[in-house]
Amino acid sequence: MNGNLQLQHFILNEQKKFPYAKGDFTLLILDIALAGKIISSEVNKAGLIEILGLTGKENIQGEQVQKLDEFSNSTLVNILSRNETVGGCASEEMADAVLFEKHTKAKYCVIFDPLDGSSNIDVNVSIGTIFSIYKLSNEGECSEKDFLKKGEEQVAAGYIIYGSSTMLVLTTGEGVHGFTLDPSLGEFLLSHPDIKYPEPPKRYYSVNEGNFKYWDKNVKKYVDHLKNNEKPFSLRYIGSLVSDFHRNLIYGGIFFYPLDYKNPEKPKGKLRLMYEANPLALISKNAGGLASDGKNDILSLKPEELHQRVPLYIGAKSFVEEALAFLNSEEK
Ligand code: AHM
Ligand code: MG
Numbered sequence: 507m508n509g510n511l512q513l514q515h516f517i518l519n520e521q522k523k524f525p526y527a528k529g530d531f532t533l534l535i536l537d538i539a540l541a542g543k544i545i546s547s548e549v550n551k552a553g554l555i556e557i558l559g560l561t562g563k564e565n566i567q568g569e570q571v572q573k574l575d576e577f578s579n580s581t582l583v584n585i586l587s588r589n590e591t592v593g594g595c596a597s598e599e600m601a602d603a604v605l606f607e608k609h610t611k612a613k614y615c616v617i618f619d620p621l622d623g624s625s626n627i628d629v630n631v632s633i634g635t636i637f638s639i640y641k642l643s644n645e646g647e648c649s650e651k652d653f654l655k656k657g658e659e660q661v662a663a664g665y666i667i668y669g670s671s672t673m674l675v676l677t678t679g680e681g682v683h684g685f686t687l688d689p690s691l692g693e694f695l696l697s698h699p700d701i702k703y704p705e706p707p708k709r710y711y712s713v714n715e716g717n718f719k720y721w722d723k724n725v726k727k728y729v730d731h732l733k734n735n736e737k738p739f740s741l742r743y744i745g746s747l748v749s750d751f752h753r754n755l756i757y758g759g760i761f762f763y764p765l766d767y768k769n770p771e772k773p774k775g776k777l778r779l780m781y782e783a784n785p786l787a788l789i790s791k792n793a794g795g796l797a798s799d800g801k802n803d804i805l806s807l808k809p810e811e812l813h814q815r816v817p818l819y820i821g822a823k824s825f826v827e828e829a830l831a832f833l834n835s836e837e838k
Contacts, residue, residue, distance in 0.1 A: 513539055513674070513685050513694040520678045524661070530591035531678075534614060535662070538637055539674055539685075539694055541585045542666035545578045545621065545635060546687060549668040552627050574627055575599060578620035578635060586616055593648025596812055598622075598781055603653045603812065610646045614639055614661070617653060617812075619781040622665075623746025632669035634748025638785040639663065653812055657784035657805035664785065665748050675701070675752065677792040682755075698756075702794045707758020707822035709739040712750040720766035722773075728832035747777065751786050751820065755793055760821035760829060765800065775799070775817035779809055783818050796826040800833045 517532045524531065552574060579599035586592045587604075593612030596603035598619045606612065616639050623633040639662040642652050664676035672687035674694050684698030711732050718726065732739040742759065744750050750761045767773045777783055787797030787804035797804040797820040807816065819829045 511696050513696070516683065516685075516696055517678070523679070530613060531662075534589060534591055534616075534639065535676070535678075537585050537589050538582070538616070538664075539666075541578075541582045542635060542672065542674060542694075543687065543692060544581050545574075546666070546668050546672040548574060548577055548581075549621075549627070549633065553630065575621040575624045582616075582618055582620055582635070592616060593642050593646070593652065596653045596780070598778060598813070601813075603650060605648050609648070612646055612648055613642055615642060615648050615652045616640075617781045617785075619778070622748050622782065623744075626744070626746050631744060631746060632667055632749040633746050634665050634667040634752075636665045636748060636781055636785050637663065638781060638788075653780065654809045656808055657779075657787055660784060660788050660805075663788040665752075665789070667748050667752050669749065669752075673697070673752075675755075675789065677789050680792065682789050682793045701755060703755065703822045704758045705794075707754075707825065709737060710742045710754055710757060710759030711739045711825075712741070712743045712754060712759060712761040713763065714743060714745070715741070717764075717766050717768075720768050721764050722767065724833050724835060725764045727835075728829055731832065747782055747786070751790075754821045755789070755795070758822050758825075760819065760825035762819040762829065763817065764819075765817040775815045777816060777818045779804070779807060779814045779816045780812055783816050783820075786820060790820050794823060795821055796823045798826055798830055800830070 514536055517535045521531045579597055583595060586595045587606055590609045590611055591613050593609055593615050594603050594605040595616045616637060618637040620635055621633055622636055626633055638660050640652060640655050640659055641661050642648050662678040666674045674685045676683055682701040684701055685694035686697040687694050754761055763776050765773045765775050783804050790797045799816045819826050
């Protein structure tokens with residue numbers, strides 16, 4: 507077996523590039539991968555929940571059945587809380603960050619969306635876990651501020667997609683690499699080294715076009731352009747960010763969730779900066795793509811709060827640039 511084929515060998519080698527990492531970074535990634543394996547196995551049983559016991563009720567073993575997104579959250583929190591290099595974690599499922607005060611030698615904090623696309627769980631559609639890792643400003647002293655850093659400060663980011671197979675896609679600063687879970691070995695094996703958006707990318711666009719009437723004129727013009735130009739784009743939309751992003755990463759394409767004006771006083775994006783947009787933006791950048799909120803690079807945004815929402819345009823660079831040209835054209 508090639509020395510770098512298994513996730514642990516690969517990360518051990520990667521970590522040599524970081525002067526501050528001494529093996530604990532490898533253990534952190536392996537812990538996240540372990541959580542991914544546990545969640546994957548539970549996701550695969552999702553269809554059995556009805557016959558084993560409804561969520562929120564007792565199952566036939568007399569245990570409380572947790573909803574899968576809660577299960578995924580507690581799995582990650584439990585595993586990370588036992589890893590002394592982690593000072594704390596924050597998640598879509600928790601109002602505030604959890605600080606592991608006893609971890610006096612902690613170096614990192616982790617922010618995650620434990621199970622993104624959860625509206626797709628009951629219909630057997632791919633869902634995923636998204637994560638983002640930052641270095642603490644002061645070793646051993648994790649504070650709320652560590653969870654409000656710009657995306658460009660991430661030391662690593664990735665996602666685990668629970669699809670036709672389970673796959674971990676990871677960037678630790680340089681390059682993006684994909685590892686597929688071999689269920690018979692219980693190991694993630696390097697299956698997609700050095701992922702880059704294909705050139706030329708497939709002309710896919712992914713957006714919830716049902717929101718068309720809530721968009722501003724320039725977004726509408728852009729979508730008209732995608733459909734009515736000489737070589738129209740194909741629409742691909744799953745409604746699971748990880749899955750839509752992953753397909754576009756492998757084939758090419760653009761995903762966007764624009765600002766919407768459902769409430770004209772308070773137009774807003776839907777996706778979350780800290781655990782959806784930022785980690786995927788780092789992956790996109792390191793695969794040769796781009797991510798923007800329509801004006802600024804996602805990775806340059808200074809977060810104001812943990813659960814902040816942003817508009818998101820992400821994918822192959824030329825496509826995102828074209829979207830930005832439409833969005834920022836004078837004529838409104
Ligand atoms: P969730 O975190 O509650 O699952 O919501 C995020 C999901 C993304 O996975 C997906 O891109 C988006 O919401 C879909 O939204 P919509 O149903 O409005 O198209
Ligand atoms: Mg989500």
